[in-house]
Amino acid sequence: MTDADLEPVSQEHVQKNLPFWLTATLDDIQAVAFETPIGDCDSSDCGVLSTEFSKATDACKQRNDPASEPDARVFAMLQAVTNFHFRPTDRNAPFGPMMIMGDRRSAMPEDFRGDPIAVLSYAAANSKNPVLRARLADVCWLLERKRFQLGRIAISAYLDVLKGLAEGELKERFGRDEPLLGLAARDVLRRALSIARPIGWESEEAVAARTLLVDIRTLAATQGNPVPAHWFFEMDLDFGISDASTIAGAIEAYLLSGLVEPGSHIIVELWRLAARAFHSAKDEQGKYRCATAAAEALVDEALKHSSAMLGSHWLSEAISEYHGIPGKKDRRTELRHKLIDVQSGIADEMSSFSQPMDLSEIAAEVEQQLDGLDLLDALMIFADLEQSPTPEKLSEDARRSISEHPLAALMGASFHDEDGKVIHKSPGGGFGDGDNLGAVRTAIAQQESIRRSIHAAGQVLVARRYIVERFYVGEDTFHALLRHSPFVPHDVLATYSRGFARFFAGDNLTALYILTPVLENSLKHILKLNGHDVSTFDDARQVQEDRTISALFDQMRPELEQSFGDALIADIDNVFLSKPGPSLRHGVAHGFLNDSSPFGTDAIYAIWLIFRLCCVPIFPQREQIILPT
Structure with a gap:
């Protein structure tokens, strides 16, 4: 083009x-x-x-x-x-x-x-x-x-x-x-x-x-590949062409025929589709039978992973799948105990998302590094184009900048929105005072803005264009990829898939407004997998409510850093929450962004950062992921 x-x-x-x-x-x-x-x-x-x-x-x-x-x-x-x-x-x-x-x-x-x-x-x-x-x-x-x-x-x-x-x-x-x-x-x-x-x-x-x-x-239904079987069974059910009981029976017979190789996660989706079809046919026993099979397929998926994070993710999905199925209380209790045992290994495993990969050449020559890769590898490289700097490095670089340019930190700074209102103030420091937290925070915000701009314009957009020019990237692509990610709860998998599909289609506006709100949901999901309580109890009203994302960062930051590493948490904070900074979560939630904001480098970086959060846990699972072709 x-x-x-x-x-x-x-x-x-x-x-x-x-x-x-x-x-x-x-x-x-x-x-x-x-x-x-x-x-x-x-x-x-x-x-x-x-x-x-x-x-x-x-x-x-x-x-x-x-x-x-x-x-x-x-x-x-x-x-x-x-x-x-x-x-x-x-x-x-x-x-x-x-x-x-x-x-x-x-x-x-x-x-x-x-x-x-x-x-x-x-x-x-x-x-x-x-x-x-x-x-x-x-x-x-x-x-x-x-x-x-x-x-x-x-x-x-x-x-x-x-x-x-x-x-x-x-x-x-x-x-x-x-x-x-x-x-x-x-x-x-x-x-x-x-x-x-x-x-x-x-x-x-x-x-x-x-x-x-x-x-x-x-x-x-005569082929061993369950992916097209799911496509066309689902299409038949969506348009109501065949009787729902016929579709349900055909799916169940297909899954029990031995044609489908055990271990494919699409089996779970087929069992869920069969349960949906039985529900449409008002056959509750068939629905419960297929929902049980879906839950046990999820248990099998959990047990084959050596990763505690992935295992706990699939066990949680299995427990959720059992919800509402009569006579399964004991099985749910058994799986909860197993989940607690698996979760004991999460803290050591997920203390950091760092990867033993040298990406300096990829960052400098994106197109050259992507050349010849298949779609899955290209998406993995895309997710790992950049690694978030640690808070220590951010602070060190900021203090060095203040020392080299002391006049920039001498006076306080005011930050204004497009209407001229002051939305943040940073106090001035002493002459070359690198210990002033306000001056350091301002310097960090300025340096991070430059880094995000270089990364978004020089790497993310180049890699995105390269990928979409060579591959068909649709919602089913991300559905197949992200269903392996513990960062993406199953009940918002379609939402994440839609958001990233729109981003790769160039529709940053839709992508930003879809993906920013579900980030909070995923952070809470990971904290829950780590055994943390993300709710608060109101003594006066005697009700429980989940903490907002701001409250999570204010009150549970150590838990977040334990789960994600301090570098990623600082990056999320700098992009979505903190001022000075783009504060995108606030802008999206309250409708303060203008029409051009989603196409700016901060928004592009934010969408890429969410994609990285989704993909980092599944880097070691590369061989188990199959994208539709």
Whole structure:
């Protein structure tokens, strides 16, 4: 993607100066053989089509021939539409900008309201490539629901994509042996069913899509890989295509068939899905049976880990899974005793998150170090691009700076918000007084701001761009990664996955507002795993309440440092809580951030820091993690 692909978000600017990819007219599209650039393309990935249209656009521009201008305008428009970020699980907003950089972004569906819809509609009706036809018809129907015929064309085109995958005419990006069980098939089928609901559930296209899902789900149940089985069983249940009791029975039979290798964590998710299906079928005994199996699978997961932190995490999950299942009180008590035994080893194991890895070359040459790595290793390197400085080093560097530049510490400092209000004051010290805590704190804040800026702009953004240009990074990627992390409680796994997926898509705003609040939840979760009580008791009202994150840092800092190490705790404090500093937790909680704040280096660093907190405990578990491909 080039700077030319990014346009200002401001609608006022769009109205005054249309981006080139919005200038094609109906006359242009009717006069141009618009599928010429993708004539030999056999990919099921719209991103590949976008690349070909981009090359064709550049070639037309380079000819500098007025006769080529209509071709360039048409190819540019098709490149923009095929370059959307595809989110099939979001029924109402399945497409978004591929990249957002500050106040600039790439194309999104809303840009094509009005006259461009006529251009896209013509192309949809006349396209031969099913991948392009599906995208064009889907976008037109999404923007104008009255064009229901285009919705039907979209469903049929998505089914043609699936047929092309099955017959080998279209290739999946990752080249699976069974392409109908891949990510491409999963995403286009879910999107086809999402359109079918409002278009007409009993229409010919909808019935064909529903039948195909049942066929693919049945196929998945004959394979040893439980991941696609979970995808398509869940899709069937989500759309209510098969009877819930049928789905529940099929999942249970699949798990008991011996096809699935024991020890895969996705087994837990399948048992949970079976319990959900039995609950929908009002079969409480089946629900309890499958929930029990899920709990025991979690116990098995805990027992196979040598790490006390990971073992206690999975045991806690197992105890929680048993909640509400009748007749399991003794088993819950047994697991609680086992949990206490395992937790006794956590203090020694998790006193520090430091890793015996030299990352100096990675920090200096990020792209060179990421070159050739698979997605999992790239994400692990991304999480370990930087290590938080210890409080001792921060203080030492601050005192040295004060000694070298004494005038900077001589007078007090005031810190103001954008409205001019004083939000923090730092008292002045003596001449070159490195022992003045206020001056030291101010120097630390200034130095940390510089360090965060260098790290965010020079490493995090470079690594993020490198990863998203080479890999598909979606919510399921982070779901598969973070479910191994004791820092991420199971009941907010989807929340964390959504937040990091939005960050890697360039949507810092959504990511920051999702991830900042759940940080507090995870800190409390780890303290609980370490056997600490994070609640307070109000004698007057006789009620218990959890401490806020500020209270945790004020009243339980030694416990936090014991669990995470003093360097990480100081880093969290400096970024999210303390003043002077960005104090992002306060800004997010009270809505004090402006629209540009999430795209600043402090916010980028904050999101990266949360990702590091999630990933550090699972670095030793690298070989046990399998990401969807």
